[in-house]
Amino acid sequence: MNQSLLTSSSSTDLLANRYQLKELIGSGGMGKVFLANDILLGGIPVAVKFLTQTVIDAKIEQDFAREALMSAALSQKSIHIVRAYDYGVNEKGKPYYVMEYLCGKSLKDLIPLPLSMFLTLSRQICLGLQCAHQGISIDGKICPLVHRDIKPANILVIPDPILGQLVKILDFGIARFVNYASTSSTSRGFHGTLPYCSPEQLDGEKLDSRSDIYSLGVMMFEMLTGIKPWQPETDYFGAWYKAHHFEQPKAIADVKPTLKLPQKLNNLIMACLSKKPSDRPQNIAQILQVLNSLEHSNFPSLPKTLASPFSLRCPLDSGLPITVKESYQQLLWPPNKPAQEIVFPQLIDTRQGFMAALWLMLPKQEIKNYALSTLHNQFIFITSPHPMLLWVTVLYNRQLAPKWLPCYLDMQNPQNLRMVSFLAENEHYPLIFFTLEAPHSCSNLLSSRIEPAQRQMLKTWVQQIYTLPPTSQPQLSKQLLKQQYKQVQSRIWRHLESEPELVFSGSM
Structure with a gap:
């Protein structure tokens, strides 16, 4: 051939x-x-x-x-x-x-x-x-x-x-x-x-x-x-x-x-x-x-980054309100969410205003593994056939496989529209980790920074929603975004690997 x-x-x-x-x-x-x-x-x-x-x-x-x-x-x-x-x-x-x-x-x-x-x-x-x-x-x-x-x-x-x-x-x-x-x-x-x-x-x-x-x-x-x-x-x-x-x-x-x-x-x-x-x-x-x-064993030949305990202290430059840093460990896993490895966006009240956050549940050991990671985020928005936003967060550590955290948001949903509005207003958003093991406690916090250009795009997209006619094809848009997501993953992965030196960011 x-x-x-x-x-x-x-x-x-x-x-x-x-x-x-x-x-x-x-x-x-x-x-x-x-x-x-x-x-x-x-x-x-x-x-x-x-x-x-x-x-x-x-x-x-x-x-x-x-x-x-x-x-x-x-x-x-x-x-x-x-x-x-x-x-x-x-x-x-x-x-x-x-x-x-x-x-x-x-x-x-x-x-x-x-x-x-x-x-x-x-x-x-x-x-x-x-x-x-x-x-x-x-x-x-x-x-x-x-x-x-x-x-x-x-x-x-x-x-x-x-x-x-x-x-x-x-x-x-x-x-x-x-x-x-x-x-x-x-x-x-x-x-x-x-x-x-x-x-x-x-x-x-x-x-x-x-x-x-x-x-x-x-x-x-x-x-x-x-x-x-x-x-x-x-x-x-x-x-x-x-x-x-x-x-x-x-x-x-x-x-x-x-x-x-x-x-x-x-x-x-x-x-x-x-x-x-x-x-x-x-x-x-x-x-x-x-x-x-x-x-499942802690043998000494594993890389030290896997075995070492992670710190719960917030760095001063994390960009999150002090009320989030001081009170995140008191947060409880929502009773309407299954106790399994999932990620979802949720608004939190910081007493200084609402803030969009990612909540995720992982095994304790995995939370420790990703305590020191470079965080990367990207947003993709399509208006047709249905307005839909893909919010991607990546936890990257050269010692480990990248952890991909995608969220698909139907932008005709008023709650999601509000979520993205607050996302655009803040320079950072928190990733709040809960343990898969009972009692599913909140055990760590990371901060991801949104570039100014990305925040401006989010604001533009939110404004654009009000000019679009109502539709009823969210699943079709989600499938289209999933195809784009596969291509974006490959590009992001190559970008992260090409960085000469990765600076660990935002471990709380």
């Missing part, structure tokens, strides 16, 4: 009479990915992946359809597997499938990772794998899925308002089709990514979940150290076959002596790299048990 896939799709030519290809956004061993607009759904962006194989007969086309259907069904079960929407074969015999379009970063561009982020991302990867290995029901039969190509390039990390960073596993179910289609046609060469293949995969044996566990072990080693457990002299099949079958992996302590790794995490990774499947963890649940125990 070449660039003609794109050039042949003119403004009048649609793939499957539905998808308008826009630009090439990625390529790899299994095919090429294009950004496209789904014309049937109003032009929303999607990703279309064309596979390298050509469908040469009805049997291969049938097998591709089955794999694509299984992949689509699986993606409905787990948020950690990229969602597949559609599939087909174009006029040149190239099979393709349509996925959700996500703005994020490949895991291969993020490694090596700090230990805290490693634990967060590894756990999410395992949850996605566990869902696949448990299988999906096809015609009343449970069909387990093995990925066959677990590697950093097939893991996408995207910003998420709750998790900070959300893992999405790519190409589930498609690897088996690529292997099958190649060996069923004239090409009988090996297909896979050699540094991550299990010994049994290199031998062409029937694979089960333990093969993915081996690949996961290679990837976890690389996530922590930045290199692979083996470094053969060449990248040829024979060199990697010898490494996976006969050579012991390097020791993490030798590769990265400064990394103070908990012994049971080291043992887990080494067990995943065992040559014999019977010597590895037998399922993902066993791996999750170790990762969960590490996340």
Whole structure:
């Protein structure tokens, strides 16, 4: 396949009479990915992946359809597997499938990772794998899925308002089709990514979940150290076959002596790299048990920023009224709000006037983790088809995943209009933290500054509302803002990472 896939799709030519290809956004061993607009759904962006194989007969086309259907069904079960929407074969015999379009970063561009982020991302990867290995029901039969190509390039990390960073596993179910289609046609060469293949995969044996566990072990080693457990002299099949079958992996302590790794995490990774499947963890649940125990323990090798207690004192330049600083710990979680990880805007009476604030509930440890963060905010407003404001706040710390806090405000709601009016009047707004653990007490306060230009825009938008006719399509506007939000997240993330030095702000 070449660039003609794109050039042949003119403004009048649609793939499957539905998808308008826009630009090439990625390529790899299994095919090429294009950004496209789904014309049937109003032009929303999607990703279309064309596979390298050509469908040469009805049997291969049938097998591709089955794999694509299984992949689509699986993606409905787990948020950690990229969602597949559609599939087909174009006029040149190239099979393709349509996925959700996500703005994020490949895991291969993020490694090596700090230990805290490693634990967060590894756990999410395992949850996605566990869902696949448990299988999906096809015609009343449970069909387990093995990925066959677990590697950093097939893991996408995207910003998420709750998790900070959300893992999405790519190409589930498609690897088996690529292997099958190649060996069923004239090409009988090996297909896979050699540094991550299990010994049994290199031998062409029937694979089960333990093969993915081996690949996961290679990837976890690389996530922590930045290199692979083996470094053969060449990248040829024979060199990697010898490494996976006969050579012991390097020791993490030798590769990265400064990394103070908990012994049971080291043992887990080494067990995943065992040559014999019977010597590895037998399922993902066993791996999750170790990762969960590490996340909930206070072992000394965690970064000090995670373990140190946070201060409740307000800096003099926080910009918040003194009454907020003195009395915020007496605030109570609203009885009409669920006790779960949520964020919402709320007006507070400072006795010096009302002030817009963000109230959020998080686990105690997470509140401590984000006590020293750079705060960033941005506002997006659309008037059509319904006036709606997106208020985004980001807690950013280089040691941690960013915490995204989006709020969608229907600007025809008088209470929300009042909220934004007060937001525009004050240079700062507080973030008020409540503990997820009972008794859900208020435990911390941060201050976020609004740039003068942003405040002026908020004032202009509030005035503009009074000139707009009433409408009744808030959900449609919210969906449009969600699409913009994905693009904004990527830009904000790049901006924050490009800052030469981050100054911690507003810990109260």
